[in-house]
Amino acid sequence: MKSKTIYYKSKKGCPFCQQKDGTIIKSTPPAMQGLQIECTDCGARGPISLDEEEAKESWELGRFGINGRKRKL
Numbered sequence: 001m002k003s004k005t006i007y008y009k010s011k012k013g014c015p016f017c018q019q020k021d022g023t024i025i026k027s028t029p030p031a032m033q034g035l036q037i038e039c040t041d042c043g044a045r046g047p048i049s050l051d052e053e054e055a056k057e058s059w060e061l062g063r064f065g066i067n068g069r070k071r072k073l
Contacts, residue, residue, distance in 0.1 A: 012060055014039040024055055
């Protein structure tokens with residue numbers, strides 16, 4: 001089975017480089033299993049989330065971790 005790349009266009013952009021293009025990827029061990037968004041420019045990764053919609057929301061809102069805490073702005 002081939003894995004497909006899911007592209008994501010961010011509304012706010014990467015918090016580090018402001019690039020709006022990203023991909024939704026599976027987290028890699030030893031991290032917990034889940035999905036996260038990775039910036040295609042600088043490689044920054046968003047919080048690990050349980051599903052695709054949660055990964056998008058966490059990237060846009062600046063949440064970190066499964067429990068949904070928000071980072072300080």
